[in-house]
Amino acid sequence: MRSDRQLFKHMLSLIEKLKQVKDFRKDKGKRHPLWIVL
Secondary structure (H helix, E strand, O other): OOHHHHHHHHHHHHHHHHOOOOOOHHHHHHHOOOHOOO
């Protein structure tokens, strides 16, 4: 079983990767950051 610290580290890593995804939406469609939507 993973410790909370390891889980937190993996979550931060995933968030950083999601933030790198190019946002293809037009300005009109951007209410929330894409990484949060994903």
